[in-house]
Amino acid sequence: MAMPLESPVTFSNVGKTKWWRRGIFASQTGYVLAALLVLMLVMHFASPYFFTEGNMQNVAKNFSFIAIATLGITFVIITGGIDLSVGSMMCFSAMITSMVMVELSAPGSAFVHLAADGKTVVANVPGLILVISVLAGLCAALIVGLVNGFCIAVLGLSPFVTTLGMLSIVRGLAYVVSNGRGSFPGGPDADYFYALTSGDVFGVPAPFIYLMILAAVMAIVLHHTSFGRHVFALGGNEKAAELTGIPVVRVKIEVYVICALATGLQGIIISGWLGSAPANMATSYELNVIAAAVIGGANLAGGLGGPLGAIVGCVLLEVIRNGLVLAQVNSYWQQTLVGVIIILAVLVDRIRSRMT
């Protein structure tokens, strides 16, 4: 149907946006990244310990503990939704994982048998118990995510209220299944479990490696697949998304499920680091996760966000925490400062968009 053009379009009235006013340079993520680099430089001069290998490993490990969940919630935030149940979900899925692991490792189950000297011996493939228990934990998260998505996308409930309810429901369930006592990963596969969650590979913490892989996958999904395109469209103009034939309900359910799975994985990793899954684990982590996403440039109104921003937000929070410790500032200041940073990051972006 293309008609031959008498003359190609000329752009006499429409200038091209300058490179430094496009993409990352004009985004909150860019500003916060710059601020982070400056902060790290300041830290380097303020404390000789900051750039030591041990401290860097610590920082990398600590921010990885919330960053995977932050990647997940970024999907939800881009669509203009919110998930307040992430903290509870971390606890629940860690608890299910550890309980299933203990249960399967109990003598008499199909997976272990008692040796003559009274020790338990793995009956099947080593690691099978671990795989099944992690899948069970993720499955629990998946179900919570599906319920969230169903209530929000199909029943049309508000994301805030739905996930606020789910925060309470899931935390309650965690207390119910554990009777409030918490659970400790144990059995023959516990060593693998700890190696995979809190171990490191050539000095790089394992959670950090998972984070990098997941962030790369997320970048491809968001920017190079039609699913990612639809996630952004949903956040930009939900009605338009609907009119152009995007399966809005399906995409919404999918983002809540992705968020739940990332959160579940995060919970399992945290329990490996803690060595247990107490019933009050990760309480109020939803606030850290949302704060990190927002600082990194995800817009709660929807339509903006990405893996880089999520990670930058988490790193910034952790560097500030770490810096305050190294500078021997009273650690009670931490939370106050985090609040200030949240408002500052959004404020700078607002001022910038007013100026252009």
Place this chain on the structure above:
Amino acid sequence: MASADTTPVLELTGIGKEFGAIRALHDVDMHVRPGEVVGLMGDNGAGKSTLVKIIAGNFRPSHGEIRFGGNAVHFNRPIDARAVGIEVVYQDLALADNLTAAANVFLGRELKRKFGPIALLDHKAMASRALDLFGELRSETRPDDLVKQMSGGQRQAVAIARTRLSNAKLVMMDEPTAAISVRQVEQVLSLIHRLKEQGVAVMLISHRMPDVFAVCDRVIVMRRGEKRADKPIHETSPEEVTALITGAKEAA
């Protein structure tokens, strides 16, 4: 101008619609031929938007028959109407501000390239096709610019370019000139001329008399759910149309 013997692309016979006790449309007959620009006018509540929504597949008519390209059609959802070649440019344009022009044009119909089992977006192909479409519409719009940063006329071009993707046979435009500047109105009217040149039938729903008289071949006036007039534009005048809309003149 389209000759009288071509088959109408859209033909409505005896279309009626009731919402409970309210009769929104009654016994409307009309047709649109390829390459014809028809203005649909009427006051608020005259039944224009109900009629448009029936043609676009948002509502099912209570009575009557819709024929498209000679065949009887029944639309359950807007996607059904789009499948046969009816595109709607909505009043608020249905654009996602946070995406680029090209992304908006291809929204819901992205071009993909297969890498084994994974299908990734083909950004290059979408950008160059979008640039072609903007060229056809003579609009200075860069495919990679964000819609957020665009003028009203450019946004309109993006919304119209979207209808050109699927080789639509009928494009309905709901108040395309209501909220934009004078210069941009000129651009939009010239976009309508481009569609007409390419044999696309256009239905223009508008309150603005000068726009209707500038581009339309024929004008249909609705009042109180009924069609009151259906005249070639050169046989009527703005004064007559105004009288028909307000009810000062019952029918023509």
